[in-house]
Amino acid sequence: MPTLDHEAPLAVLREEPALVVELLRRALEVELPAFATAVVSEADFTQPLPAEFHADLVIHLRDEAQRPVMGIVVEVQRARDDDKRWTWPLYVCALHARLQRPTCLVVLTSDAGVARWAARSIDSFQPGATFCPLVLGPEQVPRLEPEDAAAAPWVAIVSALVHGAAAGGATAALAGIEGARLLGGERASLFTDLILAQLDDVARRALEVVMETRKYEYKSDFARSYFERGLEEGRQKGREEGREEGREEGREVGREEGLRQALLALVARRAVVSDEQRARIVACADPDRLLRLVVEVGAAADDGAVARLLAEL
Numbered sequence: 001m002p003t004l005d006h007e008a009p010l011a012v013l014r015e016e017p018a019l020v021v022e023l024l025r026r027a028l029e030v031e032l033p034a035f036a037t038a039v040v041s042e043a044d045f046t047q048p049l050p051a052e053f054h055a056d057l058v059i060h061l062r063d064e065a066q067r068p069v070m071g072i073v074v075e076v077q078r079a080r081d082d083d084k085r086w087t088w089p090l091y092v093c094a095l096h097a098r099l100q101r102p103t104c105l106v107v108l109t110s111d112a113g114v115a116r117w118a119a120r121s122i123d124s125f126q127p128g129a130t131f132c133p134l135v136l137g138p139e140q141v142p143r144l145e146p147e148d149a150a151a152a153p154w155v156a157i158v159s160a161l162v163h164g165a166a167a168g169g170a171t172a173a174l175a176g177i178e179g180a181r182l183l184g185g186e187r188a189s190l191f192t193d194l195i196l197a198q199l200d201d202v203a204r205r206a207l208e209v210v211m212e213t214r215k216y217e218y219k220s221d222f223a224r225s226y227f228e229r230g231l232e233e234g235r236q237k238g239r240e241e242g243r244e245e246g247r248e249e250g251r252e253v254g255r256e257e258g259l260r261q262a263l264l265a266l267v268a269r270r271a272v273v274s275d276e277q278r279a280r281i282v283a284c285a286d287p288d289r290l291l292r293l294v295v296e297v298g299a300a301a302d303d304g305a306v307a308r309l310l311a312e313l
Helices: 003-015 018-027 082-100 112-120 154-162 170-183 185-197 203-213 222-241 246-270 275-281 287-299 305-311
Strands: 037-041 058-062 066-078 103-108 134-136
Touching: 003 018, 003 058, 003 066, 003 154, 018 066, 018 134, 018 203, 066 082, 082 103, 103 112, 112 134, 112 203, 112 287, 112 305, 154 170, 154 185, 170 185, 170 203, 185 246, 185 287, 246 275, 275 305
Parallel strands: 066 103, 103 134
Antiparallel strands: 037 058, 058 066
């Protein structure tokens, strides 16, 4: 089953598929054809064989007449998986045949070791013509500072997902939160949740320290209020009950309510919300489940898919 750290970068690229082009040009200096739009497309490469092959994401670059000029297969890789080196060429070949246009494979990872493994050429595919995935790992994805987010908010979000949990990644996480704030609306809450969900306790504390020591200028704006919402509720709970753990409990309560409201707003935008569905969301007290639903509902193909996701609550 896909994990949240696998799905988070895909959620970003589904919202802004042209971002993969910007990353390829900026990080790898790859020359790509001129295009007017980038759209997410079918990622199923099932063949008439007793096996199924599904890429993580497929993006079409299209000209002004909406004709494809290039196809890009995106795979998010969190760990080594040698079986992938047998199936990756199939994805690209199938897309190449489908579009009859240039194609490539892009592997996105936050692990430097996995990046080195994925970048190795696949020599078994065609003698004399090796197949080399294009890899965007920690050494390729830029680590942005908060002041860089205004110029490239989407890159800042991906940078936070790749670097935020690593040593010294607090400023990248803060840049991603600022990038999310600049997008505004429901996307601000969604991508801030995704960034914070990548951070362990140590990384979260480091982010708090950076926000304080840098005297973060948005203390009264989205990022600060979002980050502090649960903290203040925790302080109040601790004062009322005389328990030190109220601080941490309150942060979790605030995060849970924020996710619940984000999910309600997202479902309302995607489909008509029934009283039963609303009641299921309100009754859910599992922050991890709420966060996963925010991602899955955002990527759902239609209203029926939304209803099936909510039926699992």
